[in-house]
Amino acid sequence: MQLTIEDVRKVAKLARLKLTPEEEELFVDQLGNILNYVEQLNEVDTENVLPMAHTAELTNVFRTDEPKTSIDRREALSNAPSTDGKYFLVPQILEGA
């Protein structure tokens, strides 16, 4: 499968990554190689195989609806690049963006 530079730009945009033209070229090859590698799986006949939703053969793992102590705010905010002591702060968001 041949990846195009548009594919790379789109994926980069969705991931909010800014790539240089050189990086775009590089990733066309690298991502293309990965896809080609994975494409080998298409050689397997899956005609009569049901799609798998999960690799673990487990279902119905639940917890009961019992409250646990939350962490305190200072701790919650401690890894944030910017806070006002109460909220996480982010550059202004345009509504609907």
Next chain:
Amino acid sequence: MNVTTIVGLEVHVQLQTKTKIFCGCANRFNPDAPNTQVCPVCLGHPGTLPVMNKEAFDLSLITATALNCEIAEFTKWDRKQYFYPDLPKGYQISQYDLPFSKEGWLEIDGDDGNRRKIRINRAHLEEDAGKNIHDETGRGKDSQVDLNRAGTPLLEIVSEPDLRSGAEAKQYLEEMRLLLTFLDVSDCNMQEGSLRCDANVNLHLTDDAGQKIATPIVEVKNLNSFRAVEAAIDFEVQRQLKEYEKSGRKLCDPGVEKETRGWDANRNVSFAQRGKEDAADYRYFPDPDLVPVTVTKERIADVRAALPEAPATRRRRFEKELGLSTYDADVIVNQGRELASYFEEVVEVSGDGKQSANFVTQDVLREMKERGVEIGEFPVSASILGTIVKRVVDNKITTKSGREVFSALLEEADNDQEISTSRVDEMISERGLEVVSDTGALEEAVRSAIANCSSAVEDYRAGRKQAIGAIIGQVMKQAKGADAKAVRELIIQVIEETA
């Protein structure tokens, strides 16, 4: 040109569990203490793992079953990827191709006056995002993010485009809210965001040549009240009509995409929001952190059997079994589950549906409204009101006296006096409200009143019929529980006898 409005609604409802969907943080509306109901899981820290809250899934099953949905025997969770500051993981855990339920319906009173089933496409379970608070000074200050809400269990209920007007959309939402509160799965508080709604609107036009055209679909967001939903849809109808006349753009034209618009409730207009570029590109894939859920047929049957009575069923029962009019049944049930239960308790004590309905829909609702209280805080309990109504039904007191006892008891309660069912009978005798069924005693009262009001009797005989009022007043003073109409007839009879 013939215009048909086509509306589908997406309702998001927060489930009232104690804890969040994937962690043990409290699920509680608490904007005054931001970022205090958070933990590494709902903050999206690396290396943490979500574990499904059983109660959230159970409440979802109850809701979907009550919405007549088909419940999937196998369901799984998927990641919906997008970037927004209120979504700490960079993806929302939701359900994509195998939702736990699909293909249901909710019945509403359509615009044409007939009951109509609005089809439900699907209901699926997901996590809510946090809340962004934008700087509204226009000075471009940072936005604040509160993650208390992140991870609240959220049920998304998607209707088919079966609604035909803003009014029908409002009807659907009101019935949905009523059902959800009857089921006790959500408090549906719109101010607090427990119930939120987006509307998909477009028009089907048939021009004079009989050609059928569909306008592009618009999704209207920021609909914070039922009134806003109705107004936004009505606005869109006019806007899309004008837009079509101007541009001629149709649904399937090349380059026409679904447009997202916001609703400005202050100015009553919808406004274009930045197009969702690559909107369809959420790159869903199964969440490896959560295992699928299976539901057996027996389980589905059990949930169905244990469903609380739906509002529609209750209305019909009130009409059929308690003899209520459709109007009264609507008024009572639409007030919510608590009032409906209060009413049923009143009926249980009084034994009469119609009379109980009169007192509840007129007196109780009026007093509740005046006091601004819910039925739970209303001072006259169902057993007290039931006792009053029973005395009326048994002809011990007149309906008018029943109202008097009701008001007097309410006044006592307002003055912090203890009121109880026994106070009803005390008050009836204190105020002499018993219906005087002893005709001998009544006749005596009439004769003595006539003797005392000779001038009124003369006036009456002279043709001034209204003079009888004074005599009636005299009689009623002595026999308070007497039926005024019967007293009037008796007075006339006695006056004519003695003519």
